[in-house]
Amino acid sequence: MKFIVLSDLHMTRPGELLAGLDPALRLELAIDRINAAHGDADLVVLAGDLTDRARTAAYEALRGALGRLVPPWTATLGNHDNREVYGRIFGAGSLDGNGFAQSAHHVGGEVVLVLDSLEKGPGSGGWGLASGRLCGLRLDWLRGELGLAAGRPVHVVLHHPALQVSALPDAYLLEDPREFLEILDGYPDIRGVTAGHIHMATTTLRRGIPYHTIAGGHATTREEFGPHGARVRLEGPGQMAVVISDAEHTVVHFDNYVDHHPVIAE
Numbered sequence: 001m002k003f004i005v006l007s008d009l010h011m012t013r014p015g016e017l018l019a020g021l022d023p024a025l026r027l028e029l030a031i032d033r034i035n036a037a038h039g040d041a042d043l044v045v046l047a048g049d050l051t052d053r054a055r056t057a058a059y060e061a062l063r064g065a066l067g068r069l070v071p072p073w074t075a076t077l078g079n080h081d082n083r084e085v086y087g088r089i090f091g092a093g094s095l096d097g098n099g100f101a102q103s104a105h106h107v108g109g110e111v112v113l114v115l116d117s118l119e120k121g122p123g124s125g126g127w128g129l130a131s132g133r134l135c136g137l138r139l140d141w142l143r144g145e146l147g148l149a150a151g152r153p154v155h156v157v158l159h160h161p162a163l164q165v166s167a168l169p170d171a172y173l174l175e176d177p178r179e180f181l182e183i184l185d186g187y188p189d190i191r192g193v194t195a196g197h198i199h200m201a202t203t204t205l206r207r208g209i210p211y212h213t214i215a216g217g218h219a220t221t222r223e224e225f226g227p228h229g230a231r232v233r234l235e236g237p238g239q240m241a242v243v244i245s246d247a248e249h250t251v252v253h254f255d256n257y258v259d260h261h262p263v264i265a266e
C-alpha cells in the first residue's frame with residue numbers, strides 16, 4: 001500500500017501571500033505532483049495547519065483545490081486551524097463523534113490512524129496552542145483502533161511531533177506524550193509515526209518505532225547546529241512524505257514538490 005502525507009499548507013484567503021509565499025500555488029504544485037507520480041496512492045493525509053489563520057475563505061479554497069486530487073484524502077488539524085470553522089466548511093463527516101478530526105483507514109491489509117492533536121487556546125495565529133495535546137478521549141480512540149487493527153501493520157499521522165528533535169528545549173511538541181508513547185510501545189507492528197508542525201524533515205528511532213517529521217508545504221525550518229542553536233526559515237522545499245509499505249517493510253520518501261534544484265544529465 002502507498003499513502004501520502006501533506007502537512008502545513010497554511011492556506012490563506014485567495015491572493016493573500018504569507019511570508020512572501022503563495023500557499024494556494026504551492027498546494028497546486030503538490031496536487032500536480034501527486035496526480036502525476038502518486039495517482040496510485042491509497043490515501044492522502046493532510047496533517048494539519050491546513051490554513052494559517054483559520055479563515056473561512058481559506059478552508060473554502062482548500063476544499064476547492066482538493067476537488068482535482070486523484071487519490072482519496074482525509075485531514076486532521078494543527079494549531080493554526082479552528083475545529084469549528086473546519087467542521088462547518090467540510091461537513092459533519094469531517095469530525096468524529098467526539099468532535100475531533102480523527103479517522104482510521106484500512107487499506108491493503110494495513111491501517112492508517114489519523115489523530116487530532118489540536119488543543120484550543122491562545123496560539124500562533126490560528127485557534128490552538130503551539131504545543132499539542134492528546135486528551136483521554138483521543139487516546140481511548142487510539143487504543144480502540146489499535147485493538148481493531150489486530151496486529152496488522154499500523155501507521156500513525158498527527159500534527160505535533162511527540163519527540164524532541166533539537167538540542168534545544170522545544171515548546172512546539174506534543175504536551176506530555178508519555179501515555180501516547182506507551183500505547184504505541186504496546187502494539188506489535190507500528191511502522192511509523194509521521195508529524196508536521198516544526199516544518200523540518202527529521203527521523204528518530206525510539207524503541208524500534210520510527211518517528212518522522214516532514215518539512216510540509218510552507219516555509220521550511222533549518223537547524224543551524226552551531227554553538228548558538230539558532231533556527232532559520234527557508235522558502236522550501238515544499239515536501240510531502242510518500243509511505244510505501246508491505247508485509248515485509250516500510251519505506252518513506254521525502255518527496256519535494258517545490259524544489260529549485262535543476263535536473264542534471266547523467
Ligand SMILES: [Fe+2]
Nearest residue numbers: 008049197199
Ligand atoms: Fe505549520
Ligand SMILES: [Fe+2]
Nearest residue numbers: 049078079197
Ligand atoms: Fe503547527
